[in-house]
Amino acid sequence: xxxxxxxxxxxxxxxxxxxxxxxxxxxxxxxxxxxxxxxxxxxxxxxxxxxxxxxxxxxxxxxxxxxxxxxxxxxxxxxxxxxxxxxxxxxxxxxxxxxxxxxxxxxxxxxxxxxxxxxxxxxxxxxxxxxxxxxxxxxxxxxxxxxxxxxxxxxxxxxxxxxxxxxxxxxxxxxxxxxxxxxxxxxxxxxxxxxxxxxxxxxxxxxxxxxxxxxxxxxxxxxxxxxxxxxxxxxxxxxxxxxxxxxxxxxxxxxxxxxxxxxxxxxxxxxxxxxxxxxxxxxxxxxxxxxxxxxxxxxxxxxxxxxxxxxxxxxxxxxxxxxxxxxxxxxxxxxxxxxxxxxxxxxxxxxxxxxxxxxxxxxxxxxxxxxxxxx
Amino acid sequence: xxxxxxxxxxxxxxxxxxxxxxxxxxxxxxxxxxxxxxxxxxxxxxxxxxxxxxxxxxxxxxxxxxxxxxxxxxxxxxxxxxxxxxxxxxxxxxxxxxxxxxxxxxxxxxxxxxxxxxxxxxxxxxxxxxxxxxxxxxxxxxxxxxxxxxxxxxxxxxxxxxxxxxxxxxxxxxxxxxxxxxxxxxxxxxxxxxxxxxxxxxxxxxxxxxxxxxxxxxxxxxxxxxxxxxxxxxxxxxxxxxxxxxxxxxxxxxxxxxxxxxxxxxxxxxxxxxxxxxxxxxxxxxxxxxxxxxxxxxxxxxxxxxxxxxxxxxxxxxxxxxxxxxxxxxxxxxxxxxxxxxxxxxxxxxxxxxxxxxxxxxxxxxxxxxxxxxx
Numbered sequence: 001x002x003x004x005x006x007x008x009x010x011x012x013x014x015x016x017x018x019x020x021x022x023x024x025x026x027x028x029x030x031x032x033x034x035x036x037x038x039x040x041x042x043x044x045x046x047x048x049x050x051x052x053x054x055x056x057x058x059x060x061x062x063x064x065x066x067x068x069x070x071x072x073x074x075x076x077x078x079x080x081x082x083x084x085x086x087x088x089x090x091x092x093x094x095x096x097x098x099x100x101x102x103x104x105x106x107x108x109x110x111x112x113x114x115x116x117x118x119x120x121x122x123x124x125x126x127x128x129x130x131x132x133x134x135x136x137x138x139x140x141x142x143x144x145x146x147x148x149x150x151x152x153x154x155x156x157x158x159x160x161x162x163x164x165x166x167x168x169x170x171x172x173x174x175x176x177x178x179x180x181x182x183x184x185x186x187x188x189x190x191x192x193x194x195x196x197x198x199x200x201x202x203x204x205x206x207x208x209x210x211x212x213x214x215x216x217x218x219x220x221x222x223x224x225x226x227x228x229x230x231x232x233x234x235x236x237x238x239x240x241x242x243x244x245x246x247x248x249x250x251x252x253x254x255x256x257x258x259x260x261x262x263x264x265x266x267x268x269x270x271x272x273x274x275x276x277x278x279x280x281x282x283x284x285x286x287x288x289x290x291x292x293x294x295x296x297x298x299x300x301x302x303x304x305x306x307x308x309x310x311x312x313x314x315x316x317x318x319x320x321x322x323x324x325x326x327x328x329x330x331x332x333x334x335x336x337x338x339x340x341x342x343x344x345x346x347x348x349x350x351x352x353x354x355x356x357x358x359x360x361x362x363x364x365x366x367x368x369x370x371x372x373x374x375x
Numbered sequence: 376x377x378x379x380x381x382x383x384x385x386x387x388x389x390x391x392x393x394x395x396x397x398x399x400x401x402x403x404x405x406x407x408x409x410x411x412x413x414x415x416x417x418x419x420x421x422x423x424x425x426x427x428x429x430x431x432x433x434x435x436x437x438x439x440x441x442x443x444x445x446x447x448x449x450x451x452x453x454x455x456x457x458x459x460x461x462x463x464x465x466x467x468x469x470x471x472x473x474x475x476x477x478x479x480x481x482x483x484x485x486x487x488x489x490x491x492x493x494x495x496x497x498x499x500x501x502x503x504x505x506x507x508x509x510x511x512x513x514x515x516x517x518x519x520x521x522x523x524x525x526x527x528x529x530x531x532x533x534x535x536x537x538x539x540x541x542x543x544x545x546x547x548x549x550x551x552x553x554x555x556x557x558x559x560x561x562x563x564x565x566x567x568x569x570x571x572x573x574x575x576x577x578x579x580x581x582x583x584x585x586x587x588x589x590x591x592x593x594x595x596x597x598x599x600x601x602x603x604x605x606x607x608x609x610x611x612x613x614x615x616x617x618x619x620x621x622x623x624x625x626x627x628x629x630x631x632x633x634x635x636x637x638x639x640x641x642x643x644x645x646x647x648x649x650x651x652x653x654x655x656x657x658x659x660x661x662x663x664x665x666x667x668x669x670x671x672x673x674x675x676x677x678x679x680x681x682x683x684x685x686x687x688x689x690x691x692x693x694x695x696x697x698x699x700x701x702x703x704x705x706x707x708x709x710x711x712x713x714x715x716x717x718x719x720x721x722x723x724x725x726x727x728x729x730x731x732x733x734x735x736x737x738x739x740x741x742x743x744x745x746x747x748x749x750x
Contacts, residue, residue, distance in 0.1 A: 038694075038695075038698040038700055039691075039694065039695075039698075040695060040700050040701075040702045042700065042701055042702075043701040043702065043705075044702070045682070045702065045705065045706075046686075047682075063698075067694065067697060067698055068669065068690065068693075068694040068697070068698075072669060072670060072690060072694075075670055075672070076672055076688060076690060076691070077672075082688070082690075082691055082694075083691065084686040084687055084691075294443065294447060295447060295450055297450070297451055297452075307420070307422075311421075311459040312459055313451060313457070315443065315447060315451060315457075316414075316451070316457055316458065316459075318443075319413075319414065319442065319443040319447075319457075320413075320415060322442060322443070323413040323414075323438075323442055325413055325415050325417065326415075326417055326418040326701060326704060326705070327415045327417075327418065327419070327420065329701060330418075330420065330701070330705075331420075
């Protein structure tokens with residue numbers, strides 16, 4: 001019996017709903033996972049995150065390993081206890097951050113040697129070490145160390161990265177031991193070469209992962225290329241595994257990947273742009289600090305049920321941003337996450353009622369007509 | 376019938392409990408007022424402030440006048456609606472900030488001419504203008520423009536400031552018109568000269584204020600001198616007016632002024648030091664970012680009922696501060712305000728049971744034995 005059950009499969013398209021079972025509850029899919037990099041969704045209490053309605057969040061292994069240290073988190077009783085979050089947690093492998101945030105780093109067959117972005121100390125992430133760290137954190141879904149091919153990259157690099165990613169997955173699985181409370185997903189790479197994407201999927205699947213993750217996309221390339229590569233990656237994805245697109249969280253992008261059969265996704269985007277005064281509305285992204293909103297006493301979004309829209313005006317949120325108040329980021333984050341949560345709810349309903357394609361078209365038309373941002 | 380009723384007057388000391396009636400509810404005294412300078416208690420939602428149990432907050436006229444503008448707040452329906460706070464609000468006069476935050480400023484008999492700390496624009500605060508602004512804000516307790524004598528100051532300056540403060544209060548009262556929903560307090564000055572403090576009280580009282588505020592103390596002088604001057608200020612204070620010490624919020628200071636008959640006080644201290652990693656405990660102030668707390672999985676304060684202490688450890692709060700997370704300031708602020716709220720509750724109980732002196736001694740002994748800070 002797998003960890004994932006499809007509850008509704010569209011006849012006309014690839015979109016579907018499902019349930020991911022974890023040691024900390026069941027997670028309905030499609031699902032967006034807010035990012036709590038350092039063991040907190042920036043600006044919110046965990047109770048505020050629950051109130052919005054999220055059942056699973058993501059935390060970053062790289063950051064928690066360096067600070068406060070996975071040994072401290074383990075001593076606290078694991079990440080759930082440490083951060084007071086009793087629902088599901090997915091942790092990434094830290095490989096991406098070790099490469100992107102460290103000034104000095106080196107990949108070998110053994111792993112990734114890198115310098116801490118905090119104090120310059122030297123560390124080595126091997127597939128085995130990364131499994132140890134995530135065991136200490138006690139996350140529900142763990143990700144293996146992989147090699148994320150950049151964009152653009154040549155075919156030889158993409159092929160070598162793919163090969164190393166598959167070998168590291170074998171080692172990760174061996175280090176994990178028999179399936180227990182933690183689910184280990186496999187990550188597929190392949191750069192921007194369709195056949196390598198398909199090869200990556202087949203080779204990872206041969207090692208029987210518990211979930212199917214697509215990595216190395218949305219790293220700077222055009223959206224159409226992202227979707228083409230995603231199609232190649234998912235061509236051989238079996239129905240019984242949850243499909244996770246790593247690093248995507250804009251409303252239009254969410255609709256695109258769901259239409260291609262993706263079940264899970266995460267991104268800092270909704271929370272990060274919120275702290276930068278960018279507000280999601282059905283009519284696109286609004287920069288709330290504009291003078292235009294100085295005397296706008298309506299809510300950020302008319303039909304939004306979030307704490308911010310129920311009690312505060314655009315004028316007040318604008319004032320908080322202009323005055324550089326902490327509450328600005330908090331209220332904007334509550335709203336943006338609620339907006340994504342509402343989108344997810346509507347997506348699930350549309351899939352179940354067989355109207356997803358029409359829902360997607362209507363949402364995107366209205367959203368892109370009003371937005372002055374690409375996301 | 377006045378706005379204030381004494382509910383219990385100590386026989387052995389000057390401490391007392393009472394009720395201040397406002398257009399937004401009754402406020403039990405002694406009372407601490409958290410400061411929401413720009414229309415928000417920094418880092419908290421108004422619901423979090425309510426949950427801690429505060430019935431009245433303070434907001435700053437100077438800041439709200441400059442940003443977003445009292446006209447905007449008025450158009451929003453007043454400050455209560457704008458910031459979603461339906462309990463009492465006291466606003467200061469803005470005079471202190473106009474003098475202390477502006478690079479260029481000038482006092483005349485007419486008022487205070489100053490430059491905005493935001494954009495350098497020039498403004499004039501007269502007693503009448505300041506009443507207008509606070510009418511637009513719609514606060515429950517309004518303060519008249521006054522002249523705060525600095526420390527140290529010579530006698531001639533203190534006497535001149537006192538004189539101007541009294542004349543400005545007359546003009547403020549005339550500008551306010553007949554007593555309505557807003558209560559106008561009088562502010563007594565007098566620098567650090569006991570006889571001037573007594574003179575200020577008598578002259579302000581002659582104009583029948585609705586509350587008795589003591590200004591110009593806790594501005595850099597030794598605590599003993601503060602208390603001596605407070606005693607002089609309160610010597611002729613009538614029982615039927617609420618007594619407000621402007622700008623005090625450290626635990627020991629609160630106990631000191633309550634023992635001298637003060638009913639109300641406010642300060643940014645509990646919230647500001649919280650954002651700077653300073654935590655109130657019964658054993659004094661703790662700097663939570665110290666290495667000492669890295670693996671301390673107990674709460675900030677053993678018997679504290681706050682959201683932070685109920686769910687998070689010292690180690691987690693330390694981690695949040697080290698990682699520069701917004702939630703650090705939020706949790707520390709919730710705790711420090713809850714600590715002050717708990718102190719206030721205990722003070723009221725001790726006054727009513729006639730054990731205030733003993734309670735004060737026990738609290739101060741334990742607090743000062745453990746603290747590595749003066750407050």
